[in-house]
Amino acid sequence: xxxxxxxxxxxxxxxxxxxxxxxxxxxxxxxxxxxxxxxxxxxxxxxxxxxxxxxxxxxxxxxxxxxxxxxxxxxxxxxxxxxxxxxxxxxxxxxxxxxxxxxxxxxxxxxxxxxxxxxxxxxxxxxxxxxxxxxxxxxxxxxxxxxxxxxxxxxxxxxxxxxxxxxxxxxxxxxxxxxxxxxxxxxxxxxxxxxxxxxxxxxxxxxxxxxxxxxxxxxxxxxxxxxxxxxxxxxxxxxxxxxxxxxxxxxxxxxxxxxxxxxxxxxxxxxxxxxxxxxxxxxxxxxxxxxxxxxxxxxxxxxxxxxxxxxxxxxxxxxxxxxxxxxxxxxxxxxxxxxxxxxxx
Amino acid sequence: xxxxxxxxxxxxxxxxxxxxxxxxxxxxxxxxxxxxxxxxxxxxxxxxxxxxxxxxxxxxxxxxxxxxxxxxxxxxxxxxxxxxxxxxxxxxxxxxxxxxxxxxxxxxxxxxxxxxxxxxxxxxxxxxxxxxxxxxxxxxxxxxxxxxxxxxxxxxxxxxxxxxxxxxxxxxxxxxxxxxxxxxxxxxxxxxxxxxxxxxxxxxxxxxxxxxxxxxxxxxxxxxxxxxxxxxxxxxxxxxxxxxxxxxxxxxxxxxxxxxxxxxxxxxxxxxxxxxxxxxxxxxxxxxxxxxxxxxxxxxxxxxxxxxxxxxxxxxxxxxxxxxxxxxxxxxxxxxxxxxxxxxx
Numbered sequence: 100x101x102x103x104x105x106x107x108x109x110x111x112x113x114x115x116x117x118x119x120x121x122x123x124x125x126x127x128x129x130x131x132x133x134x135x136x137x138x139x140x141x142x143x144x145x146x147x148x149x150x151x152x153x154x155x156x157x158x159x160x161x162x163x164x165x166x167x168x169x170x171x172x173x174x175x176x177x178x179x180x181x182x183x184x185x186x187x188x189x190x191x192x193x194x195x196x197x198x199x200x201x202x203x204x205x206x207x208x209x210x211x212x213x214x215x216x217x218x219x220x221x222x223x224x225x226x227x228x229x230x231x232x233x234x235x236x237x238x239x240x241x242x243x244x245x246x247x248x249x250x251x252x253x254x255x256x257x258x259x260x261x262x263x264x265x266x267x268x269x270x271x272x273x274x275x276x277x278x279x280x281x282x283x284x285x286x287x288x289x290x291x292x293x294x295x296x297x298x299x300x301x302x303x304x305x306x307x308x309x310x311x312x313x314x315x316x317x318x319x320x321x322x323x324x325x326x327x328x329x330x331x332x333x334x335x336x337x338x339x340x341x342x343x344x345x346x347x348x349x350x351x352x353x354x355x356x357x358x359x360x361x362x363x364x365x366x367x368x369x370x371x372x373x374x375x376x377x378x379x380x381x382x383x384x385x386x387x388x389x390x391x392x393x394x395x396x397x398x399x400x401x402x403x404x405x406x407x408x409x410x411x412x413x414x415x416x417x418x419x420x421x422x423x424x425x426x427x428x429x430x431x432x433x434x435x436x437x438x439x440x441x442x443x444x
Numbered sequence: 445x446x447x448x449x450x451x452x453x454x455x456x457x458x459x460x461x462x463x464x465x466x467x468x469x470x471x472x473x474x475x476x477x478x479x480x481x482x483x484x485x486x487x488x489x490x491x492x493x494x495x496x497x498x499x500x501x502x503x504x505x506x507x508x509x510x511x512x513x514x515x516x517x518x519x520x521x522x523x524x525x526x527x528x529x530x531x532x533x534x535x536x537x538x539x540x541x542x543x544x545x546x547x548x549x550x551x552x553x554x555x556x557x558x559x560x561x562x563x564x565x566x567x568x569x570x571x572x573x574x575x576x577x578x579x580x581x582x583x584x585x586x587x588x589x590x591x592x593x594x595x596x597x598x599x600x601x602x603x604x605x606x607x608x609x610x611x612x613x614x615x616x617x618x619x620x621x622x623x624x625x626x627x628x629x630x631x632x633x634x635x636x637x638x639x640x641x642x643x644x645x646x647x648x649x650x651x652x653x654x655x656x657x658x659x660x661x662x663x664x665x666x667x668x669x670x671x672x673x674x675x676x677x678x679x680x681x682x683x684x685x686x687x688x689x690x691x692x693x694x695x696x697x698x699x700x701x702x703x704x705x706x707x708x709x710x711x712x713x714x715x716x717x718x719x720x721x722x723x724x725x726x727x728x729x730x731x732x733x734x735x736x737x738x739x740x741x742x743x744x745x746x747x748x749x750x751x752x753x754x755x756x757x758x759x760x761x762x763x764x765x766x767x768x769x770x771x772x773x774x775x776x777x778x779x780x781x782x783x784x785x786x787x788x789x
Contacts, residue, residue: 352719366711373727374697380725382718
């Protein structure tokens, strides 16, 4: 652990779309982080894979409302979910050599003071470690809890997923197909649309950027209406969906990426339909569902081994490419789950 | 049943605020309605009390979206909930002399072809028949189902009710107090605010027309935030509430009277908070809850007899005053449950 290491830092708080110049990759001396402080329960981890997730946009600003999490500290390594290996531990639950996933830093090594939400990985050769940044980690559990718990899906229901090729969306669509639902996804490029249909088994998919009227597009794909909308984008898409919900429909409000870079959010005008159609809109956050992680990981690992779930990653390499990898999320350049590889071990 | 009778008809479909000139009270020959058609299961009722309810605004327009109910037919008696007495019946469940409440016409006598949703009233002297237009009828069941089923209230929670002195709001507030909640209501006049505090036992109440910033008003009354919002108004009030919900809060979307007379609904901008705070917004409609009516009426009748529930009606007399009574709802002139008395029996 000797020598100079790198970290990705935020230089200034962001308004509007984040830019590469808002970030800096700086050299850091990790030596001081190589052992936990005497008597503490901290662990030190070597970071292997870092997860690029839309919620991180909130942490680039000082407005804490969106997630009520601490914003990034300027000049320090930004934070996010990642897969790491324990290299020193003062905590009885974590041993040197353990693979873990959880909230860590965008740097080579991180000191984690309070490892309560650090999940141990039961690593086996048939599932790549990187999957714990997505399919088997936070985004996977998000898809699982949001779809099965918040949407109460039933066989034969009509399901729409926005941002459908992303880390969460691709899984929601596949869960819905496994449940016997009719599933339509939208994404922002023809390449992604093709992926949804050919790889993930969506019944239909469309490029929302090519639709001049989302309401009409949804009426085309769902002439009978939508039972379940898994919302990753909010804004105008949510508004159009509200005109197309069926009676007793459910909307899982998972994310609103279309709104994250706006100074003033878009208005949503069609909420009146939730009364006439008795629709429920359910905001949720994955950390309320951590207790379901063991059941989740067992189920999904089995699905992966049986070939029932496909999963597409979009990996960038090295901390120096961290900022550009992260920013791809906000102009939709990533295809599949975006992550950053530091060390493939 | 001989002689000329009256009915309230809609002369033209309405856009914007409804006006008296949109309605007409006309004489009608009821003789043809005095017996059900041979072999049918229809009943003929004499209407005693008619209920003025906000949802009726939707039926004054041809846009069926808001409730997906049939609009009023121009020139025919408008429809609504009422308390009636059976005067002729082809249906085995209804006998001449039965008191019923359900969907009827704004006229002296109505022929009800399909009496499926006509509830029989077990009339006792200690509860006024008129209460079945409100407390013990559709609005009461709305309050009951919306509060207990949709809001999942718990003792000690913080509850906000808009349009709080109306037929539904006054009951929701009292149900919440019976549950041991802290309850604040808003209404559109100082007289109503006083009623909320002195008669219905709300902990606090405010005149929303005197507040220049609803968000700040809510922060004043709920420094700790809102667990449950029972929404009767939608629009800007809902938007301000979204900034003040607590984690895991619930919003029962019951009505949006602030929006009913607008050509374009107001935008709601703060939906992002439902993710960070894991809030659920639940649209509902009373007719999904009709099966709970027997349990409801038993519970609430007992509350009334024990003096645990107060109830305020605002009655107008005679069909000729029907249009003005109905329109009071939309400028908030009514104080308490608005109804029209045709015959006190």
